[in-house]
Amino acid sequence: MNKIICITGAGSGFGEACAYQFSANHYNLIITGRRAERLIALKKTLEEKYNNKVLVLPLDVSDRDAVEKAFKNLEPAWQKIDLLLNNAGLALGRDTFDEASIDDWETMIDTNVKGLLYVSKAVIPFMIARRSGHIINIGSTAGKQVYQKGNVYCATKHAVQAISESMRIDLLQHKIKVTVIHPGAAETEFSLVRFKQDAAEAKKVYDGYEPLHAEDIAGVVFYTASLPAHVCINELEVTCLAQANAHYLFKEPH
Numbered sequence: 001m002n003k004i005i006c007i008t009g010a011g012s013g014f015g016e017a018c019a020y021q022f023s024a025n026h027y028n029l030i031i032t033g034r035r036a037e038r039l040i041a042l043k044k045t046l047e048e049k050y051n052n053k054v055l056v057l058p059l060d061v062s063d064r065d066a067v068e069k070a071f072k073n074l075e076p077a078w079q080k081i082d083l084l085l086n087n088a089g090l091a092l093g094r095d096t097f098d099e100a101s102i103d104d105w106e107t108m109i110d111t112n113v114k115g116l117l118y119v120s121k122a123v124i125p126f127m128i129a130r131r132s133g134h135i136i137n138i139g140s141t142a143g144k145q146v147y148q149k150g151n152v153y154c155a156t157k158h159a160v161q162a163i164s165e166s167m168r169i170d171l172l173q174h175k176i177k178v179t180v181i182h183p184g185a186a187e188t189e190f191s192l193v194r195f196k197q198d199a200a201e202a203k204k205v206y207d208g209y210e211p212l213h214a215e216d217i218a219g220v221v222f223y224t225a226s227l228p229a230h231v232c233i234n235e236l237e238v239t240c241l242a243q244a245n246a247h248y249l250f251k252e253p254h
Contacts, residue, residue, distance in 0.1 A: 002052060004081050005225075006030040008061050008119055009088030011038035013188035014138060014221075017214035018085055019046060019054075021222045028053040030078060032070075032088070032119075034060050061088045061115030062107075071122035079126045083225055086116045086137045089160075091153040091194040105152040112156035116163065127176050134177040134232075136221055137164045141184045141237060145246035157182075161235075168234060177232040179224050184239030185249065186212035208251030209242035 005022050009015040010031035019029055023046045033039050036058035043054040055078055059066040089112045092104035116137060127133030142150055143157030164180035171178060187206050205211075217238065224233045243249045 002026050002028045003083065004028045004030065004078065005083040005085060006032070006081050006119075006123060007085045007087055008032045008115070010042065011035045013087075013214050014183070014186075014217045015085070015087040016042060017218035018087065018221050021215075021218040022083075022225075023050040023052050023054075025222065025226075026050075026052065027083075028055075030055045030057060030074075030081065032057045032059055032061065034058070060111075061119055062110035064114070064118050067115075067118040067122055071119075080130065081123055081126050081133065083134045083136065084120065084123045084127075085221065086119060086135065088115055088119075089138060089156075091142075092196070094149045094194060095151075096149055097151045100151060108153055108156050112153075113159045113163075116160060120167070124171070124176070128174045131175050133174075134179070134225060135167060135171075136179045136181060136224060137167075138217075139164070139180045139182040141182050141239065141243075141246040143180075143182055144237060147246050150246075164235070168232075179233050180235050181217070181220060181224070182235070182237040183212055183217050184237075184243045184246070185209075186214065186217065186240075188214050208254070209249065210240060211242075212238065212240045 005027045007015050007018055007029060010019050011033035019031055019042060023029060029052065031039050031042060031054060039056045039058060043056050046052065046054050057070045059070050061067060090108065092107055093100055120135060137160050139160040140157040142154040143161045146154040161180060164178055168178035220236060220238055
């Protein structure tokens, strides 16, 4: 029987790349995201290409009621979730603290922190019932070091680090693994969202070096999920060759 992975934010970026990676390795998928049309198209592609099963749950992880309802109504066969990938997240704005938008702050907190909590809280009972499971949370190098104009985005990713550590301690008794992966600069829709669809500004972020690609992180996620049952990678920080940490990035001169 195929294992089941639940991926939040599966409509693009790391989530979409992980959907392909795990489908290719014979997992069935529960995919969530706000853009139903993308999820439906992804489901069709994956099922045709890999002959696995894909369940689409269109929802916004920051909507507590929608999350609770979606997972409460899962059919028993789909409740046997082996792996939860808390991937949904975003950055909005790159402003100093005094100039930043409170609306942007609230959206990041609601998605990056509350959304992760809501989905985890909904899925963990299924894992406890089976005394087995693995939760992988996508953090960021911003969750290790604060950088200028990162303020609340950095704070949300620091929260992901703390939540992951707490989960790992509290879920030991239930034999549930918890991993947090902190990617550095990666070329996905991330910067386009952060700069509010300003493509020119988003492109500047990646000028002069080769950033991580979504497929790179998907490979790392799959590796952490494919180790023996008694082995758990607690935490990984992953950057491209040009990046040392959240502060230091070497760009080739033009």
